[in-house]
Amino acid sequence: MASLTLKGITKRFGKIVALSGVDLHVEDGQFCVLLGPSGCGKSTLLNIIAGLILQDEGSVLLDGQSVDRLAPRDRDVAMVFQSYALYPHMKVAQNLGFGLRMRGVPKQSIRERVLEAARLLGIEDLLDRKPGDLSGGQRQRVAMGRAMVRRPRVFLLDEPLSNLDARLRAGVRLELKQLHRQIKSTIIYVTHDQVEAMTLGDQVVVMRHGKIHQIGRPETIYERPADTFVATFIGSPEMNLYRGRLLRKDDRLHFQGPGFSLDLRGLQINLEESEVEVGIRPEDIGIGQGGTTILQAKVEMISNVGSEKYIHAHLGQGTLTVRAPKEAAFQPGQIIPLTIDPHRVHIFHEGRRI
Amino acid sequence: MDQEARLAFWLLFPTFIVVLVFVIFPVIWNLWLSLKPVSLGDLRGISLFKFNLTLENFRKVFGDQHLGPGLLTTLIYTIGGSALSILLGLMAALLVHGEFPGRGLLRGLFISPYIAPVVAVTFTWSFIVDPQLGVLNWLAVDKGLLAQPIPFLSQRWWDLDLLGVRVRMPLALISVILFEGWRYFPFAFLFILARLQAIPDELYQAASVDGASPFRRFYHITLPQLSTVLSTLFLFRFIWTFNKFDDIFLLSRGQAGTKVLTIKVYDYAFGEFDIGASSAVAMVLFGVLSIFLIIYFRWILKED
Numbered sequence: 162m163a164s165l166t167l168k169g170i171t172k173r174f175g176k177i178v179a180l181s182g183v184d185l186h187v188e189d190g191q192f193c194v195l196l197g198p199s200g201c202g203k204s205t206l207l208n209i210i211a212g213l214i215l216q217d218e219g220s221v222l223l224d225g226q227s228v229d230r231l232a233p234r235d236r237d238v239a240m241v242f243q244s245y246a247l248y249p250h251m252k253v254a255q256n257l258g259f260g261l262r263m264r265g266v267p268k269q270s271i272r273e274r275v276l277e278a279a280r281l282l283g284i285e286d287l288l289d290r291k292p293g294d295l296s297g298g299q300r301q302r303v304a305m306g307r308a309m310v311r312r313p314r315v316f317l318l319d320e321p322l323s324n325l326d327a328r329l330r331a332g333v334r335l336e337l338k339q340l341h342r343q344i345k346s347t348i349i350y351v352t353h354d355q356v357e358a359m360t361l362g363d364q365v366v367v368m369r370h371g372k373i374h375q376i377g378r379p380e381t382i383y384e385r386p387a388d389t390f391v392a393t394f395i396g397s398p399e400m401n402l403y404r405g406r407l408l409r410k411d412d413r414l415h416f417q418g419p420g421f422s423l424d425l426r427g428l429q430i431n432l433e434e435s436e437v438e439v440g441i442r443p444e445d446i447g448i449g450q451g452g453t454t455i456l457q458a459k460v461e462m463i464s465n466v467g468s469e470k471y472i473h474a475h476l477g478q479g480t481l482t483v484r485a486p487k488e489a490a491f492q493p494g495q496i497i498p499l500t501i502d503p504h505r506v507h508i509f510h511e512g513r514r515i
Numbered sequence: 516m517d518q519e520a521r522l523a524f525w526l527l528f529p530t531f532i533v534v535l536v537f538v539i540f541p542v543i544w545n546l547w548l549s550l551k552p553v554s555l556g557d558l559r560g561i562s563l564f565k566f567n568l569t570l571e572n573f574r575k576v577f578g579d580q581h582l583g584p585g586l587l588t589t590l591i592y593t594i595g596g597s598a599l600s601i602l603l604g605l606m607a608a609l610l611v612h613g614e615f616p617g618r619g620l621l622r623g624l625f626i627s628p629y630i631a632p633v634v635a636v637t638f639t640w641s642f643i644v645d646p647q648l649g650v651l652n653w654l655a656v657d658k659g660l661l662a663q664p665i666p667f668l669s670q671r672w673w674d675l676d677l678l679g680v681r682v683r684m685p686l687a688l689i690s691v692i693l694f695e696g697w698r699y700f701p702f703a704f705l706f707i708l709a710r711l712q713a714i715p716d717e718l719y720q721a722a723s724v725d726g727a728s729p730f731r732r733f734y735h736i737t738l739p740q741l742s743t744v745l746s747t748l749f750l751f752r753f754i755w756t757f758n759k760f761d762d763i764f765l766l767s768r769g770q771a772g773t774k775v776l777t778i779k780v781y782d783y784a785f786g787e788f789d790i791g792a793s794s795a796v797a798m799v800l801f802g803v804l805s806i807f808l809i810i811y812f813r814w815i816l817k818e819d
Contacts, residue, residue: 213720234726246717250739259735263726307725317724 162347163224163314164189165210170219172205172371179205180371183219187349187364192341194362195351198394202371203351207317210349212236223314234263239308240317243324245300247292253303254279254288260311278306281343298329305337309344316348322357334360355395359383367391389509392440398471398482400440400507407437407508416508420477421456425503432515440507443471443484447500456499458483460491472497542801549573549794558790572795576783581774582796586803589757589775591685592692596759597752599696601745604703612711622708629701637765640694644668671772687771691763695756703748710744711737750811757804776800 170183180202187193195203208214210221212233220227228236239260247256257278258271266274279285282302292300301321308316322330322337338361341348352358358365359379367374367382367390375387386392392400405418407430414430416423416439423439458474458481465487472483472491476499483499491497508515550568557563576582611622628636643651644667652664665673665686673686714737722732760777763769769778776796783793 208720211720211724213723233720233723234728238724240721240724242717242721244715244717246715246721248718248721248736248739250742259722259727260725263722263728263731307721311725 162189162345165193165315165347165349166222166225167206167210168220168222170206170209170216170221172202172209172214172216178371180209180216183371183373185366185373185376187347189224189347190345191363192348192350192361193364193366194358195349195366195368196355196358196362196394197353197368199353201368203353203368204319205371206368207240207319207349207351210315211238211240211317237311237313238315238317239311239313241304241308241319241321243320245292245304245324247300247303247307249292251291252288253284253290253292253295256292256303257288257306257310260307264311274310275306278310281309281340282306297325298333301325301333305340314347316346318348318350320352321350323352323354337361355397359395367394369394385514386440386507387514388512389438389440390512392507392509392514396442398443398484400442401446401476401479401481402438402440403479404436404438406434407432408434416506418477419479421479423456423501423503423506425506428503428506428508430508430515432510435510437515438509438512440509441501441505442507443482445502445505446481446483447502448472448483448485448489448497449500450498456501457496458499460493460495460497462493463491545794545797545801548790549798551791553790553794555784555788555790572789572791573798575789575792576795576799581779582776582799585774585776585779586799588688588773589777589800591688592695592759592763592773592775593753593756595689595692596695596699596756597749599692600699600752601703601707601748603696603700604705604707604748605741605745607700607704608707608711612708625704626701628698633698633761634765636698637694637762641668641766644690668767669771685772687767687773691766691773694766695759695762698762699752699756703752706744706748707741710741714740746815750808753807753811754804757807758800 165185165187167183167185170180171178172180183202183206185193195206197203205214209216212221212228212231216229220229222228223236223238248259251259254275257275261271261274275288276285279288282305284299284302284306287295287299287303292303295303301324304321308318322333325333334357341361350357350361359382362379364376365379365382366376369390375382375391377385377387382391383395386395386400389402393402403416403418405416407425408415408417414425414428416425416437418439456476458476460472460474461480462473464471464473467487469487470485470489472485472489474481474483474497481499485491548563549572550570551563551565552567552569552571553563607625611618611625643649646652646664646666646669649664652661655661656664667690668687670686673684675682675684718736718740719732722736727735758777759775760781763773763775764778764781767773769775769782774782776799780793780796780800783789783796
């Protein structure tokens with residue numbers, strides 16, 4: 162196992178800048194998730210770490226040693242591809258053992274390590290089959306096994322769950338988490354799915370347009386998003402975000418939004434009156450009287466997801482999503498009172514959190 | 516159901532007729548001719564339908580001392596030509612598989628030997644390698660590479676001195692095999708290129724990360740992925756080369772150790788005007804090819 166450091170990684174494809182100045186440090190044994198919308202450069206970054214793509218600028222270091230001049234086969238990293246990329250003409254056992262065979266490991270120990278990995282993943286009875294005869298979940302396991310058998314310094318996983326159906330995905334996600342706890346390996350995991358990022362990662366790296374927006378623990382990313390992109394990208398349903406003006410009246414802080422006003426008393430903000438954006442997560446809004454800040458919203462639509470309900474409403478000239486318990490019975494057109502705790506409000510100035 | 520069956524019958528009927536007229540009937544007619552004393556003059560008239568069957572033609576053909584060597588020449592020519600065309604096709608496909616400027620043009624050029632008229636290319640090559648008039652021999656002699664011109668298509672044996680060991684090479688046969696490889700590599704090239712492009716890049720990436728060198732990626736990924744198309748190609752090329760007549764006839768007239776059995780068919784028919792014996796040789800070709808196909812399919816089925 163090894164730690165991974167990226168220094169100023171920049172990559173251009175023609176005129177398109179895929180990555181610009183990416184710096185990242187991943188501790189030995191850490192589960193690091195690269196999260197971002199498609200086209201944000203996360204897969205390119207993974208391929209650069211693997212050595213399949215060469216960066217234009219910057220450096221990749223494993224345990225502090227630069228591996229920039231090493232070919233993929235000499236970097237001792239393992240990769241799990243989105244399509245799994247299992248060798249179709251080889252049996253599962255041969256697929257698992259291929260990396261060891263290429264490194265000249267004796268046959269006997271290849272057999273032992275293949276069996277060990279197969280046992281760990283519960284695929285012993287598949288060893289004599291070919292990938293074409295396996296289900297999606299089984300293939301995913303074999304792909305994981307092929308990476309594990311080699312005991313590489315770093316695991317690189319490129320959206321490994323995206324080809325599984327939703328139910329299977331949740332199960333495999335848990336297994337992956339357990340597996341990481343067992344083998345304690347350094348994992349770089351690429352995904353566009355925030356649930357995977359939040360549940361799996363020790364460290365989440367949120368990316369967009371080839372840049373890192375925030376690095377942090379999942380809770381930090383969720384509770385204290387660094388900018389409006391992270392704030393709206395993480396969380397489902399999306400955070401409510403309003404553009405407006407921060408006002409001070411008699412030393413009392415106010416947010417003047419589009420057609421409504423939010424009392425922010427008690428907040429310590431070192432900011433003059435200015436244009437800001439205010440974000441409120443749907444679950445941070447209380448329904449009913451009693452809190453400090455009271456707003457009136459008009460119910461537009463209700464989506465019932467079973468465990469809870471989401472109420473889409475009009476607030477001033479904007480819209481608002483509120484989480485409500487599943488018992489909540491509202492009708493479209495109804496006016497409901499809302500309470501908001503100022504301490505749970507996110508305030509962004511020029512896109513950055515303050 | 517009845518209606519569907521009737522529809523199926525009418526849909527298959529034209530194909531059935533075509534196969535009957537152009538495949539089954541000629542085989543039976545050829546077998547019929549091979550079992551009768553038929554000369555060129557007998558091809559018109561009622562005598563063809565006489566029921567005077569005899570094994571005389573086969574006795575003559577099997578008694579011909581040239582049959583054994585002819586069969587051997589045919590096999591060497593067929594296996595050599597098929598293998599060479601596939602090998603060249605594979606190399607060409609690998610060459611233009613990647614991205615580079617002018618790739619489309621090069622791919623187009625590679626097809627040209629296959630689509631050029633056979634008479635044109637055989638004459639062109641004959642002139643190029645001709646010992647008196649050919650540019651190849653002239654250049655080689657002029658630059659001092661050769662002491663004297665080599666008659667590529669008209670000399671049976673060529674003694675080569677390889678590090679003190681004298682090797683006897685069937686020169687004309689090798690020349691026609693080289694021609695065969697050159698002329699038909701585009702066929703293999705097209706098939707192999709199509710398959711090559713269908714191999715996902717990720718397999719190669721996975722193999723690189725797994726530690727495979729470029730050569731091992733070729734051996735462990737590319738070759739196994741191409742195995743089906745390569746064995747199919749060999750089957751096609753074997754059948755077609757085995758029955759090949761025009762190329763070799765135009766190049767060497769079957770002289771200098773290039774007398775394959777198809778030329779034997781021609782010799783009997785238009786040299787000796789013995790249609791019966793000619794048909795008998797054709798039946799021998801048919802039999803040998805059938806045996807090869809049975810063995811080949813058994814082998815392929817076992818592989819899967």
